[in-house]
Amino acid sequence: MAWAGCMVESPEYISNGDVTFHFTSSSHTTSATCNVGTTQTYAQVSNVELEYDTAYTVYASCTATNGTAVTSASTTLTTPKVMPTESWLELPAEDTNGLYPNAVELKVNASGVRNYTAYYDNSTYTSMWVAYPLSSSHMGSLSRPSKWYYNPLIDESEQVNLCDHSYEGDTYSRGHLIPNASRNGNEEMQKQTFYVTNSVPQVQNSFNSGVWSNLEDALQSEAKSGETIYIVTGVAFSKVGETKSVSYIQAADDTKDVPIPNYFYKVALKVKTNSSGTVTSASTVGFWFENKAYSDAYTNYAVTVDQVEQWTGFDFFGNLPDTVEVTAESSNDWNAFLAF
Incomplete structure (x- = not known):
């Protein structure tokens, strides 16, 4: 399991309030979506099922109310070697x-x-x-x-x-x-x-x-x-x-x-x-x-x-x-x- 979070600017301009986190490894891709309110400044997902002992690239995306796709900067994480x-x-x-x-x-x-x-x-x-x-x-x-x-x-x-x-x-x-x-x-x-x-x-x-x-x-x-x-x-x-x-x-x-x-x-x-x-x-x-x-x-x-x-x-x-x-x-x- 993993979690990810990011800061949110101008949440009132996010279409439906949906922020999606993307987890990509060399062999596996998954995503998880959370909903943020118009006054929230932080988005987070938890309990995302990932492969163990694996390096992932993680980024967040959303769609603005004007239809523009917005993507965050990416980061990396490596999951534990032992399944918890x-x-x-x-x-x-x-x-x-x-x-x-x-x-x-x-x-x-x-x-x-x-x-x-x-x-x-x-x-x-x-x-x-x-x-x-x-x-x-x-x-x-x-x-x-x-x-x-x-x-x-x-x-x-x-x-x-x-x-x-x-x-x-x-x-x-x-x-x-x-x-x-x-x-x-x-x-x-x-x-x-x-x-x-x-x-x-x-x-x-x-x-x-x-x-x-x-x-x-x-x-x-x-x-x-x-x-x-x-x-x-x-x-x-x-x-x-x-x-x-x-x-x-x-x-x-x-x-x-x-x-x-x-x-x-x-x-x-x-x-x-x-x-x-x-x-x-x-x-x-x-x-x-x-x-x-x-x-x-x-x-x-x-x-x-x-x-x-x-x-x-x-x-x-x-x-x-x-x-x-x-x-x-x-x-x-x-x-x-x-x-x-």
Whole structure:
């Protein structure tokens, strides 16, 4: 993450008050826009996602009310060598109370930019959750890839061969945890959503293709029109303290027995920050589903993040300030989340 700022002269002559900061490296270009009032003398953007260990040229631009393009002098910055994961608001806390002793965090990055993090349990060949930021810059109109790939971060023997075919039968599909459409604005990031570690057996008809897809669409639409949303999508074989039978399935091209999740969930976070980038308030909402067909709306399955934490044993959004987290995670109001 990075921030940039500049002095503003005659802000009343800036068209719509919009000032855009441009960050350009040898391989990566991004921008961020802020709005200044007619009496402000300083413009600033924060939480801009950049590649780590990379030199950038930075400048600001705006359009004057008479239509003239105005550009500031440029400066340079170099991002840190180590990705500061404590600023990744989507990540659950690392302590899982020993629930998944074989699980590891796989940080999937595209050309140095964070894509998503998967909490992969190689004893069940399952990512128990995938956490990722979602903003308009992640989405576009790239065509859907035709095949899946092994995740290069772990040995192929610890993965299920879903590269060319799905699971046996026609009930379960290769259910994405981070959706293809949440990364179809960047070819490398999109391909990484087709790592087999991002797939779990999910009822296709009237779940993956219905209420679940509708929820994904709603989150994508909200991210396109507003600020970044931080999302964790996960599965559970049983709730904490619950005894529940688990069925198994094999991939068409593999003999490994893959457990079928009994539950799917999503938790989502939006934040507001002050001028220094510190989170001052937040809104969250959760959704919890059984792995089955549905005929009603996803809004009927809204729950609090607190509730999902009780059922899964995970502590979501662990990088939020504690006082903000306690208040935010007690709401299951989808409309309030949208309005935040």
